[in-house]
Amino acid sequence: MIELEKVTKTYPDGTEAVRDVSFEVDKGELCVLLGPSGCGKTTTMKMVNRLIPITTGKIFVDGVENTEIDEDELRRNIGYAIQDIGLFPHMTVAQNIETVPALRGWPKDKRRQRVEKLLELIGMNPGEFIDKYPGELSGGQCQRVGVGRALGADPPILLMDEPFGAIDPITRVRLQDEFLRIQQEIKKTIIFVTHDIYEAIKMGDKIALMDQGQLVQYDTPASLLYRPKNEFVENFVGADRALKGLQLIRVKEIMTSSPPLVEADEGTATVEQRMQYEGIDWLVVVDDEGKFLGWVDRANLAAGQLVSDIMNSSATTATANAVLSEALSLMLSSGLKILAIVDRANKVEGMLSFDAIQKALSEIAQRGESE
Amino acid sequence: MRRHVILVSLLVVLVGLTVWITNMDKIGVMEPFTYGEMLKETQRHLLMVVTAELAVILIGVPLGILVTRPGFRKLATPVIGGANAGQSIPSLAIVAIMVPLLGMGFGPAIAALFIWGLLPILRNSYAAINNINPAIVEAARGMGMTRGQIARKIELPLALPVIMTGIRVSTVVVVGTATLAALIAAGGLGRIILAGVFSGVPLITLQGAAPTAAMAIGLGFILERIEKWMTPRGLRIEV
Amino acid sequence: MLVEWTLDHLQITFVAVGIAVILGVALGVYITGKGKEHIADTVLYLAEIMMTIPSLALFGLLMVLLGSMGLKTIGFLPAIIALIAYAQLPILRNTYTAIREVDPAMIEAGKGMGLSERQLLFKVKLPLAVPVIMAGLRNAIVLTIAIATIAALIGSGGLGVPIVRGLRNARMDLIIVGGVSVAILGLLVDGLMSRLERWVTPKGLRRR
Numbered sequence: 001m002i003e004l005e006k007v008t009k010t011y012p013d014g015t016e017a018v019r020d021v022s023f024e025v026d027k028g029e030l031c032v033l034l035g036p037s038g039c040g041k042t043t044t045m046k047m048v049n050r051l052i053p054i055t056t057g058k059i060f061v062d063g064v065e066n067t068e069i070d071e072d073e074l075r076r077n078i079g080y081a082i083q084d085i086g087l088f089p090h091m092t093v094a095q096n097i098e099t100v101p102a103l104r105g106w107p108k109d110k111r112r113q114r115v116e117k118l119l120e121l122i123g124m125n126p127g128e129f130i131d132k133y134p135g136e137l138s139g140g141q142c143q144r145v146g147v148g149r150a151l152g153a154d155p156p157i158l159l160m161d162e163p164f165g166a167i168d169p170i171t172r173v174r175l176q177d178e179f180l181r182i183q184q185e186i187k188k189t190i191i192f193v194t195h196d197i198y199e200a201i202k203m204g205d206k207i208a209l210m211d212q213g214q215l216v217q218y219d220t221p222a223s224l225l226y227r228p229k230n231e232f233v234e235n236f237v238g239a240d241r242a243l244k245g246l247q248l249i250r251v252k253e254i255m256t257s258s259p260p261l262v263e264a265d266e267g268t269a270t271v272e273q274r275m276q277y278e279g280i281d282w283l284v285v286v287d288d289e290g291k292f293l294g295w296v297d298r299a300n301l302a303a304g305q306l307v308s309d310i311m312n313s314s315a316t317t318a319t320a321n322a323v324l325s326e327a328l329s330l331m332l333s334s335g336l337k338i339l340a341i342v343d344r345a346n347k348v349e350g351m352l353s354f355d356a357i358q359k360a361l362s363e364i365a366q367r368g369e370s371e
Numbered sequence: 372m373r374r375h376v377i378l379v380s381l382l383v384v385l386v387g388l389t390v391w392i393t394n395m396d397k398i399g400v401m402e403p404f405t406y407g408e409m410l411k412e413t414q415r416h417l418l419m420v421v422t423a424e425l426a427v428i429l430i431g432v433p434l435g436i437l438v439t440r441p442g443f444r445k446l447a448t449p450v451i452g453g454a455n456a457g458q459s460i461p462s463l464a465i466v467a468i469m470v471p472l473l474g475m476g477f478g479p480a481i482a483a484l485f486i487w488g489l490l491p492i493l494r495n496s497y498a499a500i501n502n503i504n505p506a507i508v509e510a511a512r513g514m515g516m517t518r519g520q521i522a523r524k525i526e527l528p529l530a531l532p533v534i535m536t537g538i539r540v541s542t543v544v545v546v547g548t549a550t551l552a553a554l555i556a557a558g559g560l561g562r563i564i565l566a567g568v569f570s571g572v573p574l575i576t577l578q579g580a581a582p583t584a585a586m587a588i589g590l591g592f593i594l595e596r597i598e599k600w601m602t603p604r605g606l607r608i609e610v
Numbered sequence: 611m612l613v614e615w616t617l618d619h620l621q622i623t624f625v626a627v628g629i630a631v632i633l634g635v636a637l638g639v640y641i642t643g644k645g646k647e648h649i650a651d652t653v654l655y656l657a658e659i660m661m662t663i664p665s666l667a668l669f670g671l672l673m674v675l676l677g678s679m680g681l682k683t684i685g686f687l688p689a690i691i692a693l694i695a696y697a698q699l700p701i702l703r704n705t706y707t708a709i710r711e712v713d714p715a716m717i718e719a720g721k722g723m724g725l726s727e728r729q730l731l732f733k734v735k736l737p738l739a740v741p742v743i744m745a746g747l748r749n750a751i752v753l754t755i756a757i758a759t760i761a762a763l764i765g766s767g768g769l770g771v772p773i774v775r776g777l778r779n780a781r782m783d784l785i786i787v788g789g790v791s792v793a794i795l796g797l798l799v800d801g802l803m804s805r806l807e808r809w810v811t812p813k814g815l816r817r818r
Contacts, residue, residue: 076514083506084504085510088605159513373652459752459796462759463759464788464789464792464793543662550665555777564666564670573677580667587663
């Protein structure tokens with residue numbers, strides 16, 4: 001859907017920011033432009049919507065050369081989200097999000113509907129946020145609104161320049177997960193710039209690794225990790241690629257979806273019998289709505305009468321969409337070899353064991369090396 | 372609230388003083404100016420201020436904005452530097468220099484006031500546009516707004532309050548400098564003040580000084596309200 | 611003659627600014643103290659109102675005031691009082707803002723190192739505030755030169771004398787001599803102060 005053909009950018013003073021870059025992004029794919037500072041990734045992205053003029057080469061958007069469309073019209077069809085966000089401070093959240101629809105002359109109620117839908121999509125309660133001003137929002141909220149604004153008129157393509165860059169690491173992970181969830185729903189064609197390899201591996205369907213203006217390797221994340229083309233790629237990827245490989249798999253792909261459950265008010269005697277019968281050493285404790293409360297271990301059964309007396313209620317959980325590296329990290333820090341997987345409402349969806357992670361890891365490594 | 376109280380009481384005192392003096396029969400060797408004369412000079416003073424200000428706004432604001440546009444940026448330093456110089460030169464000197472150049476009267480007075488009042492507006496217009504977070508303009512461009520739309524919907528609303536501040540500062544300063552216009556036969560409330568100074572009758576000086584001070588304070592207050600009114604709600608939020 | 615006028619002018623300017631600085635900085639520092647915010651607000655507001663009163667008008671008002679107190683109404687006294695009053699706002703406001711806006715991180719660092727309030731003021735806040743105060747000082751001096759020119763009308767001498775005389779007697783030569791001289795004076799001093807400002811700014815804070 002987006003095709004770059006030998007694109008070059010040379011500045012008047014002779015600097016070659018982008019040299020002979022060619023690659024293709026298919027419809028519905030998220031392509032990450034990755035590389036160290038100054039490698040030309042942002043310049044490349046900005047040539048797609050002509051914020052930076054191309055020196056030589058061509059860029060095709062949906063089959064049409066992008067210089068043949070009026071540049072403002074081109075941009076209205078492409079969503080644009082940048083690191084500093086650039087929310088209009090004198091407009092409300094709603095007015096910000098509906099900028100492009102308004103430019104296109106959508107009627108008022110259609111715009112309102114769209115704004116509400118987008119706010120829900122990005123996880124912000126419309127009733128609360130519609131009339132707020134950017135000055136009243138936190139950094140993470142601003143970033144979300146920035147994404148919402150980029151999606152305003154439902155463009156088929158999105159360009160995102162380090163959109164989660166200016167956020168603290170905890171919020172960033174959450175935003176990344178949210179964004180992936182959104183992308184699953186809307187399936188846009190996206191070019192995403194970042195310098196963070198973890199982000200690239202986690203988010204990308206394909207990665208375009210650039211250095212000093214040139215495209216070094218354009219491949220799937222797994223191939224980049226396990227079949228680096230040259231020394232630069234190897235160094236950039238880093239020696240811990242096994243751990244990085246964990247970014248490629250999501251919890252839901254290897255979790256057990258119906259773990260053995262028990263309710264908090266059960267007696268330990270009953271539980272002991274059950275464990276003996278089913279041959280397991282632990283159970284997940286839930287409340288009457290199925291929400292996660294803790295774990296009960298066979299070894300602790302003697303210590304109390306009810307499950308609630310002896311359960312380990314360390315609250316470490318993960319979502320089904322999380323990547324294995326996060327899950328492993330949580331496991332390690334909680335000291336358990338199993339992890340409860342919950343949905344947004346904290347209801348238990350499944351569980352993940354350490355053994356399962358190990359198994360998955362060795363499978364990827366084998367797969368990556370033999371492809 | 373307290374500000375308004377101080378302001379209003381000050382205005383009341385000043386106007387009260389003026390009325391009181393104008394009502395007197397004789398002060399020492401002179402008679403105070405009559406209501407008719409007071410009105411006439413006040414009108415003239417106001418006219419000078421308004422004319423000069425309009426000229427400054429019509430030229431200063433577009434000029435200030437112009438030097439923020441690509442292509443004209445190199446002119447920014449000389450232009451603003453020039454206006455700066457205009458303010459380093461004492462107001463009396465500028466007013467007086469007009470005489471050998473343009474003669475005396477209303478016209479030359481306006482010319483002097485223009486030169487003197489230009490800097491605040493020029494500098495503020497420039498800063499207003501220049502200091503807008505570039506990410507905002509980039510986002511707007513990236514979304515496909517035309518140059519005109521960006522100027523109208525983004526830059527102007529964000530710049531307006533700062534420009535308004537410049538207008539306010541300039542106006543207040545020009546009210547003061549306009550008192551000097553009386554020295555070059557342009558009339559205005561300065562005439563009354565000077566009459567008092569030269570004749571050695573302080574109360575007559577006060578008869579001119581009080582309304583001038585009131586005008587400066589009053590105009591300043593009105594313009595400040597307009598300035599607040601022009602600030603978009605989103606910018607008034609204390610983060 | 612020109613020399614005499616120029617010297618007179620400079621003399622009254624520096625005396626006025628000198629006193630204004632002492633008063634202004636002291637007052638400015640005082641109102642940055644803890645719990646003095648409302649005083650600060652009022653003081654600054656009054657100073658602002660002061661600025662909106664045209665100088666000629668203030669001279670007039672002062673003359674009335676001094677007359678009613680039985681003091682000399684023309685000459686040096688009313689001039690210097692007015693000049694000090696006008697020079698206050700830039701100095702006062704800049705001192706206040708400069709101290710207030712010292713990066714809180716630096717204050718915290720200072721406190722963390724065990725500096726007392728007084729030491730904090732003299733070792734951290736004031737040095738960092740100096741550039742902004744200098745800018746205010748520069749403003750004040752240029753302003754004072756301008757108003758001192760007008761003060762010639764009430765008999766305080768200086769370069770305003772030839773201007774006023776020239777205007778009164780339609781002597782273009784006097785106007786030009788006075789006008790050009792004081793204009794050059796204003797520009798020179800502004801330029802000098804600009805240099806001084808840069809020189810005083812600690813290297814680390816200078817904007818290239």
